[in-house]
Amino acid sequence: MGDIVPAPWGGYLINSYGLCDRILRDRAWRVPDSAWRARQGGGTRWGAPSSTEMGRTLPALNPPHHTRVRRSLGNMFDRKCLGGLAGTIEGHAERLVDRLAEELRGGEADFSTLVSEELPMSSIGGWLQLPPSDYTYLRELAHDQVFTQELLPSASQLALSDSATVQLESYFRALVQERRKSPGDDPVSRWLRTWDELESDREAADEAVYLLALLVFLAAPETTATLLSSMVWLLLEHPRQLGWLRAHQEHIPEAIEEVLRYDSPNHIISRVAPEDITIGDVTIEKDRMVHLMVGVANHDPAHFADPEIFDIRRKASHLSFSGGIHYCLGAPLARMEAGTLLSVLLRRMPGLRVSAPPVYAPRVGFRRIMELRVVEP
Numbered sequence: 001m002g003d004i005v006p007a008p009w010g011g012y013l014i015n016s017y018g019l020c021d022r023i024l025r026d027r028a029w030r031v032p033d034s035a036w037r038a039r040q041g042g043g044t045r046w047g048a049p050s051s052t053e054m055g056r057t058l059p060a061l062n063p064p065h066h067t068r069v070r071r072s073l074g075n076m077f078d079r080k081c082l083g084g085l086a087g088t089i090e091g092h093a094e095r096l097v098d099r100l101a102e103e104l105r106g107g108e109a110d111f112s113t114l115v116s117e118e119l120p121m122s123s124i125g126g127w128l129q130l131p132p133s134d135y136t137y138l139r140e141l142a143h144d145q146v147f148t149q150e151l152l153p154s155a156s157q158l159a160l161s162d163s164a165t166v167q168l169e170s171y172f173r174a175l176v177q178e179r180r181k182s183p184g185d186d187p188v189s190r191w192l193r194t195w196d197e198l199e200s201d202r203e204a205a206d207e208a209v210y211l212l213a214l215l216v217f218l219a220a221p222e223t224t225a226t227l228l229s230s231m232v233w234l235l236l237e238h239p240r241q242l243g244w245l246r247a248h249q250e251h252i253p254e255a256i257e258e259v260l261r262y263d264s265p266n267h268i269i270s271r272v273a274p275e276d277i278t279i280g281d282v283t284i285e286k287d288r289m290v291h292l293m294v295g296v297a298n299h300d301p302a303h304f305a306d307p308e309i310f311d312i313r314r315k316a317s318h319l320s321f322s323g324g325i326h327y328c329l330g331a332p333l334a335r336m337e338a339g340t341l342l343s344v345l346l347r348r349m350p351g352l353r354v355s356a357p358p359v360y361a362p363r364v365g366f367r368r369i370m371e372l373r374v375v376e377p
């Protein structure tokens, strides 16, 4: 369709890898922040309560506000943190594969529900030290909340998202108050200590930490669950490559990158033009939204040789974790979860097969695999 295509609902779709990469790295381009959302009008999707609340979180902040908040998080998943989490994540993966094996004894099982949806929730929930009895409730809310971040959410989807946002708001506000009362060695307590130094006003510090907890929670489970199911689907669909990987497990990281390239969990990243900008023969007016179609850009033939071929040895870069100042802070955790799960599966389930193609939710922004039926003959 071309590198820049007018979107039927306004704005532009940016399809080429080079342009998406350039816009992500260019600090002049802005994310749709609270002020931009307010300018679109209360009657639009941008005025929905779920959108307004998302407009206050890290991915919707522009510098200098973004710089300050991002700096407060530091490198969340550095080597030390990942080293501390490795054993726990491996334990979760082993336990979930035990459960999968149990179910498979009775015939088919749904890999997505049993494993992909559970591992990211246990990992982020454990890291934030949330009670495991809350996981099911929180996961359901996360599934509904992301509608507000979809490309064109319907009124009923927005209503679901608004309701989920209200519930998540009260959950994470209560969590912050609880950690205020009894601080510990957990991320929320650490953020409170950081923000007490940055803000003289305690309420402002609590507000900043609530928004961090909400966002980190929302960013993690959906995206990572989709990565895990896509990884299993794509590798089982390519048995020769899977066989090679079993014999060369040191290449697991490259296989995960190829899964991320081939079917990115998020297909769209949005930016707005800081002023009138001309790219080629198209002028994008100030404040106009562009949709960076990263799922498409990851298949750009101008950037990748044979992009439609799934090849775990290709060692190519991708835009699935974004780029520039908003680059995903959870990428190391997502990669570790995928790598750990894959090692456990390679060791314990050599006969695993897919029995039906995955069932996808009808979404384009946040992909979601609702069902991935597997057998182990």
Ligand code: HEM
Pocket (backbone or CB within 6 Å): 031, 058, 059, 060, 070, 124, 215, 216, 219, 220, 221, 223, 224, 227, 264, 265, 266, 269, 270, 320, 321, 322, 323, 325, 326, 327, 328, 329, 330, 331, 333, 334
């Ligand atoms: C496969 C899994 C994941 C994918 C594909 C993914 C993708 C993304 C993308 C595309 C963005 C940038 C959006 C933009 O540029 O506007 C982003 C930002 C972010 N992600 Fe992830 N993510 C994943 C997992 C995680 C996890 C596990 C966490 C946390 C535990 C996380 C935390 C964040 C945060 C905090 C940001 C905001 C960064 C900023 O705006 O400065 N993500 N992610």
